[in-house]
Amino acid sequence: MAVIGYARVSSDEQHLDLQIDALQKAGCDEIFTDDGISAVAKHRPGLEAALDTLNDGDSFVIWKLDRAFRSMRHALDIWDFLKAKNIIFVSVTEQIDTGTAHGKCQYQIRAVFAEYELNLNSERTKAGMLAAKLRGKHIGRKYALSDEQIAEIRDVLRRKPDTTIVSLAKAYGVCTHTITRSLKRKASKRS
Known part of the structure; x- marks a missing residue:
């Protein structure tokens, strides 16, 4: 046994x-x-x-x-x-x-x-x-792009309007959804 x-x-x-x-x-x-x-x-x-x-x-x-x-x-x-x-x-x-x-x-x-x-x-x-969320802490997985990277992407899009999300995604090693979500997340934090 x-x-x-x-x-x-x-x-x-x-x-x-x-x-x-x-x-x-x-x-x-x-x-x-x-x-x-x-x-x-x-x-x-x-x-x-x-x-x-x-x-x-x-x-x-x-x-x-x-x-x-x-x-x-x-x-x-x-x-x-x-x-x-x-x-x-x-x-x-x-x-x-x-x-x-x-x-x-x-x-x-x-x-x-x-x-x-x-x-x-x-x-x-x-x-x-x-409680952590109410204090402004992010809950969940770490973001794929840092605040600095998102600022860089915004700067590139402002200086070079013909830049595509696809090319930015390739440059940062993320998918296109990550780029668009990150830009929206940062925009909503500012408003």
Whole structure:
């Protein structure tokens, strides 16, 4: 009977080391991972591979419930899958072991609280992003063109009206939409 582990982190700033160390200490024969996968992602290649690997009588070990499940419904669906294959589920940090009646109850209760924690985190993130946006901070990916580059493009367009957006896009290594969006963004900031 195999002991299969699973670990996930959602961002590049996080590391799998802590989870992997704990899973190795828990006796996992094989550990599957998802690095940089959001908590709410529907497709998790590592989790899917781990679940596909499990056979009747194996154990499935994770570090913490919120590392594996995106919602209470997802946790209960996985629970149904594990029960059908007679697989024991273990969460290292929450000390859940579904090989016992108490562990089965804990699994279900903790799944509810894991979803609650996920929802709280989402609310805090949205509130923080809104506060930053209200302070004038840019939210999202870094702009492809700097303010200086946009000023240069405006200057070129003013001095040489026959210059095309296509030629500017090639010169700056971006697509034409990036040029037009950047010019509009800067124009709207000035008004």
